[in-house]
Amino acid sequence: MSSYEFLDSSSIADYIASRPELIGRIDPNNLVEIKEVGDGNLNLVFIVKDSFGHGVVLKQALPYVRLVGPDWPMTPDRARFEYSTSVIHAKAAPGLVPEMYFFDQARFIIGMEDLSDHRVWRGALIDGEFHPGAAEAVGEYIARAAFATSLFGSGAKLHKEEIARSINTELCLITEDLVFTEPYFEAGRNSVIAANEIDARELANDQEVIREMGMLKFDFMTRAEALIHGDLHTGSVMVRADKDGVVVSTKIFDSEFSFYGPISFDIGAIIANYYIAAARAEALGRKELLEFSLSLPEKTWNSFADTFRSLWRTRVDKRVFTDALVEDLLTAWKVDTVGYAAAKMARRIVGLAKTADIETLEPHLREGAARGVLRTARHFAVGRHQNSDFISLSSKAAEIIAHVATK
Numbered sequence: 001m002s003s004y005e006f007l008d009s010s011s012i013a014d015y016i017a018s019r020p021e022l023i024g025r026i027d028p029n030n031l032v033e034i035k036e037v038g039d040g041n042l043n044l045v046f047i048v049k050d051s052f053g054h055g056v057v058l059k060q061a062l063p064y065v066r067l068v069g070p071d072w073p074m075t076p077d078r079a080r081f082e083y084s085t086s087v088i089h090a091k092a093a094p095g096l097v098p099e100m101y102f103f104d105q106a107r108f109i110i111g112m113e114d115l116s117d118h119r120v121w122r123g124a125l126i127d128g129e130f131h132p133g134a135a136e137a138v139g140e141y142i143a144r145a146a147f148a149t150s151l152f153g154s155g156a157k158l159h160k161e162e163i164a165r166s167i168n169t170e171l172c173l174i175t176e177d178l179v180f181t182e183p184y185f186e187a188g189r190n191s192v193i194a195a196n197e198i199d200a201r202e203l204a205n206d207q208e209v210i211r212e213m214g215m216l217k218f219d220f221m222t223r224a225e226a227l228i229h230g231d232l233h234t235g236s237v238m239v240r241a242d243k244d245g246v247v248v249s250t251k252i253f254d255s256e257f258s259f260y261g262p263i264s265f266d267i268g269a270i271i272a273n274y275y276i277a278a279a280r281a282e283a284l285g286r287k288e289l290l291e292f293s294l295s296l297p298e299k300t301w302n303s304f305a306d307t308f309r310s311l312w313r314t315r316v317d318k319r320v321f322t323d324a325l326v327e328d329l330l331t332a333w334k335v336d337t338v339g340y341a342a343a344k345m346a347r348r349i350v351g352l353a354k355t356a357d358i359e360t361l362e363p364h365l366r367e368g369a370a371r372g373v374l375r376t377a378r379h380f381a382v383g384r385h386q387n388s389d390f391i392s393l394s395s396k397a398a399e400i401i402a403h404v405a406t407k
């Protein structure tokens, strides 16, 4: 395992003073607040503020999976992926990615913009905040980042070079195992509450779903379409609203799982989390939030598709990449988006790394919410070839979630 010094509150002032990139951004001699806020599964995250109201975020990759501990070693080089992808995506999607200040290759630390005036979207949804506009912004981000790094945006030579540069073996393996395999083939990391054991068994015995997962996993491992985020859930999105609750800023962060993969994986990942939010809203009887959550998949999809179509006009080679092709691609990506949403819903219920949306429900409510997400996932995985329309999929999800809700 690599050996390097971990950040802690007592060493942060000296560390900031040692970084030329932070001169003028924060005063290391006048720090008033140092908070470790890492609530993800992997890293240390410090928000540091000075007495002048300036702030920075320092994020350090540990050489293991934080959620599990040193028994699960993990390359800290993932911080390099996050830094370089954030820089590339920020250029492609201006305003939608936090500003990066530096990457410390010796200690795997990223210095970046302090977004304390934003909220993590998952927490906001859990608290019943609506944030209209965020789903569209996420769709726009996915389209801009994907187009710019695809063959269509960057041309054949750069596309190939970037695929080679961005191979992210260890982090991809986590997704390959946790998302596509372990929900169906237990590897000692799954868990559900007792009342949901029957649902986990039904999922693992569903041969039609497993067949779909095989195809989705194969595509995930081989379809190097664009530099995707790789872990785009509602905990990877920060939102800031004005006094009327309308979103004025959306930032997508935490792209350490990025690599060249299928574009629809990112769209499916965020959409899965909308249905998870919907299951929570149903469990708590929050009807308005339920309807709002169910409206988000269509919003993200439409924003993605509209943005991608508008960027299509600027593609580098128009000879066989015709206007008809973009429609064919969008049709195929939509079917796969539904499949990836299914994969992501299922893993967040039965596998390692769950969501606060479901985990913080009282057990008697959690049972039905978890069941609703799993049944929706199974319906989506198998039915995606017949139906990939998000309005009708959301109606179906609402029906399933309500039918199995436990009160």
Ligand code: SR1
Pocket: 040, 041, 042, 065, 067, 174, 175, 178, 231, 352, 353
């Ligand atoms: C071992 S890491 C578990 C999960 O945390 C991240 O957020 C990814 O979703 C990963 O699958």
Ligand code: MG
Pocket: 040, 041, 231, 236, 254
């Ligand atoms: Mg993450």
